[in-house]
Amino acid sequence: MGWTAWCEQLLIQAQGGSALGPWAELNKDFYQAFVQEGRWKMYLEGVGNTLKVAVLALILGVVLGLLVAMVRTFHDQRREERPGFLLGILNGICKVYTTVIRGTPMMVQLLIMAFVGFKSSRNLVGVAALAFGINSGAYVAEIIRGGLMSVDAGQMEAGRSLGLNYIQTMRHIIIPQAVKNILPALGNELITLLKETSIVTVIGLRDLTKAAQLVTSKTYGGFMALFGVALVYLAMVMVLSWLMGRLERRLRSSER
């Protein structure tokens, strides 16, 4: 008798009220949570959605963060040299953006995006990615800005005194040094982003967490489904931190 048939039999036994041994119980629960009625497909779909949201949000967040950090840093460092009206306005917008985004809960931002901003949109992945990307951008901006500011002011002066312009000094002197300060914090932010995506369940997107919830409500037992999903998140985070670690080491060895 195959494992599947055995598990089916165990299910019937359990429904009949007979007590199972611990090993049989474990097999039955596992079968119910992941195999029965092809439930593994729900998790797979969930992982897919979680990853889609996370990756899109990550890209959007990093791009937005870079832009905002550039405007803010440029404004702060060049204020004395060339006070620009346009730059002042851009800087103001960026400031409001980071303040509002960092000052309100992610869940509220997501709900606003889904039920006010795009209430007729059916592309839930897109809506979620947008909300998370905009949120992450504010944090990434501050991380990058902090990293750039952490480079000693003398480095900028030394570069400029040689005749390098602002952009050249940034590119060859400031950014290479800042990256080493930025990467660990950025890695943290990405990990947080990946895990935070689990709240997309509130807008009805079937992500990994939602899959576990659906299975739990069907089988009246959450142990297998929830722990299984937790393990998948853990694995994704471990892969992500391994990648970041590799990137950091590579930069260290090439630049000391």
Next chain:
Amino acid sequence: MSGKDVLIQVRDLEKHFDGGSIRALNGVSADIRRGEVVVVIGPSGSGKSTFLRCLNLLERPTGGAVVFDGVDITDPKVNIDLHRQKMGMVFQHFNLFPHMTILKNMTLAPMKLLKKSREEAEEKALTLLDRVGLRDRADAYPSQLSGGQKQRIAIVRALCMEPEVMLFDEPTSALDPEMVGEVLEVMKDLAHEGMTMVVVTHEMGFAREVGTRVIFMDGGIILEEDRPQELFAHPRSERLKTFLAKVL
């Protein structure tokens, strides 16, 4: 060197911070001629570093003008980067680029700005390193050097751009005492070769020995200026007398 050829003309330079509440410079005028070694002394807070940093606009003056090689570089329309290439600067804290080898520190600007090939730039850098006795450290990183070595590198890094004037902002103040000598030696050599130099320092020995002119600043103005022998032997103002009594 011709004695009358003015390289930098400073006119009524003012620098006020925080909307005028802090007045670092209150109308400083000076001519720096080619081949001169001008040493700027004064108590801390006298504005001497601000004065120096205004010469290449690392600090943007709030009033007055700096005419370098016939061009008023305080004019916002002037591309200051081009003029900074001709003005080398050495800082109190060296400011070497820690993520680059010594050789890369020295070749970055010449390759980017003078469009030198790597070979050309490296050849020039190695010749200069030879002169300061640090050729064997070309592939080292700044963190592997002593303070004195770092400052000597900082000097030759600026020289790689073949500047017309060298500005020194307290180049020996951050050094351990036993390393001051080696840096001053390099500066003396440079002066003997006819380099125009403006040096903010507390090294009165250097001022006396190498300076062609000494400027004493206090309260954001030039109080006295003269040849070093005169200035040190016959200080006129009370403030210079008090200052010299403290440092000599």
